[in-house]
Amino acid sequence: MKANNTILVSGASGHLGQMVSKKLIEIASAHTHIILASRNTEKLAQFKGKNVEVREIDFNDPDKTKKALNGVNQFLIISTDAIGSRFDQHKVAIDAAKANSVERIIYTSWPEPKNSVAMVAPEHKETEDYLEKSGINFTLLRNSLYSENLLGSVKNALETGKIYGSAVKGSHTFVSRSDCANAAAYALIKEEKGNKIYNITGDQNYSYYDLAQILTELSSKKVEYINLSDDEFKNALTSSGLPEIWADVFVSFDKAHRLGEAQTATKDIQELTGKSPETLKEFLKRNIL
Numbered sequence: 146m147k148a149n150n151t152i153l154v155s156g157a158s159g160h161l162g163q164m165v166s167k168k169l170i171e172i173a174s175a176h177t178h179i180i181l182a183s184r185n186t187e188k189l190a191q192f193k194g195k196n197v198e199v200r201e202i203d204f205n206d207p208d209k210t211k212k213a214l215n216g217v218n219q220f221l222i223i224s225t226d227a228i229g230s231r232f233d234q235h236k237v238a239i240d241a242a243k244a245n246s247v248e249r250i251i252y253t254s255w256p257e258p259k260n261s262v263a264m265v266a267p268e269h270k271e272t273e274d275y276l277e278k279s280g281i282n283f284t285l286l287r288n289s290l291y292s293e294n295l296l297g298s299v300k301n302a303l304e305t306g307k308i309y310g311s312a313v314k315g316s317h318t319f320v321s322r323s324d325c326a327n328a329a330a331y332a333l334i335k336e337e338k339g340n341k342i343y344n345i346t347g348d349q350n351y352s353y354y355d356l357a358q359i360l361t362e363l364s365s366k367k368v369e370y371i372n373l374s375d376d377e378f379k380n381a382l383t384s385s386g387l388p389e390i391w392a393d394v395f396v397s398f399d400k401a402h403r404l405g406e407a408q409t410a411t412k413d414i415q416e417l418t419g420k421s422p423e424t425l426k427e428f429l430k431r432n433i434l
């Protein structure tokens with residue numbers, strides 16, 4: 146890694162961003178200049194005194210984004226949460242990187258975004274395509290669905306003995322957010338040549354039947370999976386208080402699992418970090434039980 150390497154992490158105050166920032170501070174060489182950037186730098190107070198610079202960045206503000214990227218070599222774009230307007234925001238980030246001659250963009254994407262039926266996929270596909278056209282070297286971190294997304298239904302399952310979905314026997318390579326964060330931090334300090342795609346997955350793929358079995362083992366209480374139609378699942382989610390847009394997103398995830406998307410567990414986390422991802426059982430033990 147070159148002596149004057151300057152790394153900027155956008156979205157550093159988000160759940161993933163904080164974890165990436167902590168890991169990066171831990172593993173980066175003393176020569177690395179780390180810049181943590183957020184729309185609200187007050188939320189980065191925990192990093193004061195950690196030998197990092199803090200900058201404001203907001204992809205809704207092209208000038209501010211351009212200014213934030215001054216002198217940056219490696220830029221982690223944490224995909225934003227603004228579903229529906231994310232591509233425009235990511236475009237601002239990529240344009241600003243180009244204007245600042247950033248050497249590499251690392252982007253948190255989604256598995257198989259070109260073919261995926263998941264509602265989140267099209268904006269990731271557009272971003273990946275735009276990044277490719279920009280000519281900037283890139284590393285794509287195609288993160289599987291976070292295991293954290295299961296926690297709401299898992300808590301309910303532990304109370305009721307039932308876990309619901311519409312994936313039938315479809316499965317997914319759920320991965321914990323902390324494993325995604327570690328992978329991103331290592332991707333930022335890795336000397337990579339050309340463009341690279343990492344499929345950031347958990348240790349194996351799990352169906353809801355597998356999840357029910359793991360919960361039964363861990364809790365000593367029988368948990369069963371109840372398969373619903375997409376409409377029934379959406380109704381169950383909205384009845385539990387989830388906004389309709391998110392219910393649609395979750396139903397689209399189950400559809401993707403049912404259709405067999407992204408079912409191949411990879412060794413990419415290990416390749417980047419030197420450590421295997423945690424199993425779903427370990428994750429659930431750590432978070433719930």
Ligand SMILES: NC(=O)c1ccc[n+]([C@@H]2O[C@H](COP(=O)([O-])OP(=O)(O)OC[C@H]3O[C@@H](n4cnc5c(N)ncnc54)[C@H](OP(=O)(O)O)[C@@H]3O)[C@@H](O)[C@H]2O)c1
Nearest residue numbers: 156157158159160161183184203204224225226289290291
């Ligand atoms: N694979 C999955 O299962 C999965 C699940 C959920 C989300 N995601 C994606 O991964 C991202 C990070 O996940 P998370 O759990 O950390 O979500 P989160 O805590 O909701 O964080 C949202 C992130 O978006 C950033 N952001 C929002 N508006 C922005 C703007 N105008 N300019 C720059 N950054 C902006 C925030 O940065 P600041 O607030 O610091 O500015 C923050 O880092 C999400 O935004 C989403 O794209 C993936």
